[in-house]
Amino acid sequence: MRNEASGSGRSEHRLMSLHDAAGLIRDAGAMLICAGAGMGVDSGLPDFRGTEGFWRAYPPYERLGLRFEELADPVHFADDPALAWGFYGHRLELYRRTVPHAGFGILRRWASERPTRVFTSNVDGQFQKAGFDRVAEVHGSIHHLQCLADCGQEIWPAGEVPAIDGETMRARDPLPACPSCGALARPNILMFGDWSWDPSRSGPDLQRLHEWIRAHRRELAVIEIGAGTAVPTVRKEAELATAATGALIRINVREPEVRHGRGIGIAAGAESTLRELDALVS
Template structure:
């Protein structure tokens, strides 16, 4: 979904290294950098990667497909379930309380020392990164309570210290919404965008949510197959496909929804 806005594609080591050449020289893959151990062992390296991403996500303008989804959400009941940590849905205009971020958000921080400080916003936090070495210069983001190094409130690989509370509230609201639809006899249509199979969280959620209706539209350049046989797979990019579907959806939509 984010690639069409110009964000780097982290799937595959070569793609990651094209986006971040210094890591090729170090022989570090995305999975190795996205590991919470670096914040304790080498926080300059860790914040070099995440600080660069934080600034990139802040300055990236969401592509027109986000606007299509936002307009659909204004006409029908709709919510977002995403494994992206970039905050692009909120930047595009979606309210924070309708976006369930199952892997957390780079726009929120937590204390590395686990001192009890609640998760806090990264607004106003600036990280200076040397793009030649991809290392962050001090001072690094710190916990406002105890002064320990802070880390993004993101579920990383092999992560046992992620604080899920903020994300869990939205995830529980999302599941409650799905249950209310089932109770009302409403069969949801699910539009799945770019969800891969390496970490299949979003794909599984999409298949479960659309199981009763079979109304799953899987938009995926690399892996569009709907193996469970209930839905449609489109091997195409997110932005162009949403823009192409928009007039069809609008033409079939009789009236705006009365509630979200």
């Protein structure tokens, strides 16, 4: 009986959380969407959580004994560009093929009813594909490239993906090159231990976002989705933006707790939770 009562209590708590979150969305004069890797999981994208999760998504790297952190390192573009572009070229092609899940459409509809901005650590361009045009990408974008030689060429859109050997996960020539000097190109993404990332594209968007947050802080609701504590950039942004109001909705399968005590945590995935909220908001 205690187990049944406990389960019933959790269900009631969850329902209350959903109703409270729906109320925050309905009452919001402005909305900030903060998204981490968990936002894309329901679209079929890997979130690279832990070595085992990464290897399930990319079995060839398990055979090679390579972890995500080792591959997402800018040094490979200088030392082993075929390996580097094998990994990033495959991801670029994957993101180009991916269709954003229905939760993006729900957020887009809510955004049409109030001023809205997006802050994301994702580099996949899924928000833009779903129709959002005010997106601050704090870690850059895989859909844009920069010159490895830093010749002065401005960041440019990525073109054709190099062919990749499915067994070795190595890219074949020709590899993407700078249109000005012909040197090797790399994705305009902030990688691990990255001192050569060019922030000139992302920086102005982030500046404009923070100006917008200051202007709307008192009427702002923040929906944070799929952002973990391992790389806490998104969670910190969401908490700072709601410091004045506490109007934070944190949707996270594994880490829904709101540690500063002001906000609503929902332990579930992105798409299913957004569908439930939409039924209550409408």
